[in-house]
Amino acid sequence: MDIIVKPNYEEMSKCAAEIIAGFIRSKPDCVLGLATGSTPIGTYRELIRMHKEEGLDFSQVRTFNLDEYLGVGMDLSKPYEQDQSYARFMYEELFKHINIKKENIHIPDGLTKEPKKFCEWYEDEIKKAGGIDLQLLGIGRDGHWAFNEPGSSLASRTRVQALTKQTLDDNYESFYKKAGIKREDMPHFAITMGIGTILEARNILMLANGIKKADVVAKCIEGPVTSQITASAIQLYGGGATVVLDEEAASKLKNLEYYKHVEKMKRDYGF
Numbered sequence: 001m002d003i004i005v006k007p008n009y010e011e012m013s014k015c016a017a018e019i020i021a022g023f024i025r026s027k028p029d030c031v032l033g034l035a036t037g038s039t040p041i042g043t044y045r046e047l048i049r050m051h052k053e054e055g056l057d058f059s060q061v062r063t064f065n066l067d068e069y070l071g072v073g074m075d076l077s078k079p080y081e082q083d084q085s086y087a088r089f090m091y092e093e094l095f096k097h098i099n100i101k102k103e104n105i106h107i108p109d110g111l112t113k114e115p116k117k118f119c120e121w122y123e124d125e126i127k128k129a130g131g132i133d134l135q136l137l138g139i140g141r142d143g144h145w146a147f148n149e150p151g152s153s154l155a156s157r158t159r160v161q162a163l164t165k166q167t168l169d170d171n172y173e174s175f176y177k178k179a180g181i182k183r184e185d186m187p188h189f190a191i192t193m194g195i196g197t198i199l200e201a202r203n204i205l206m207l208a209n210g211i212k213k214a215d216v217v218a219k220c221i222e223g224p225v226t227s228q229i230t231a232s233a234i235q236l237y238g239g240g241a242t243v244v245l246d247e248e249a250a251s252k253l254k255n256l257e258y259y260k261h262v263e264k265m266k267r268d269y270g271f
């Protein structure tokens, strides 16, 4: 696992965008697994800048998003702040600003009438695309990857998941409150890729920033592998996992100085 610590959110976001852009440049039709939430917004802004100023080309890129609230779909008749679908988030924060083709975008359908069938179909589509080259991930304060809440099997597949109080509280504060939507009216279920699905990606890029994430980041990277912190599955991951943190999110890592030393050695000696 490569752990990169940057001084702040902006530098973390630039570093993540550079890694993603590297995949796109070396494989223009790469399959990206994308994430929502407040963490990747800066990364998406930097990718948009690279597209506009440096010609980063998304025309062949294919994407699969991690998750979507159940019962919610993109509704362009509403203002962005009232439409809390992850589809809308992706459209506003990334897709509408770049030259990605609509048919290459995949986001779980929160309005599906047959969630179980849909989840199977989504897994098949990922396989048909040849699997995910790079999966971008945040981490929830309850340790989740996507909406794999505590207790989710580390072998889980795409499915419907009930959300924890912690996740509902956090997403209420970050997104729903400013939309004037009552906490009790938030969706309590989501469709999410499973941990087993995520671990099949050929590369993983996990981001975390801010002091609120420091405890869970330390548990995820240095604590036991446990279904109570589903992101701790990163320790089982056999591909190339890169974790980019800001100083605050990294601040509770016991071996922080060692990780910084390793990162410097890698930069200096190129191994």
Ligand code: PGA
Pocket: 036, 037, 038, 039, 040, 137, 138, 139, 140, 141, 144, 145, 146, 174
């Ligand atoms: P956040 O969510 O980026 O809004 O903190 C992260 C996550 O839940 O994975």
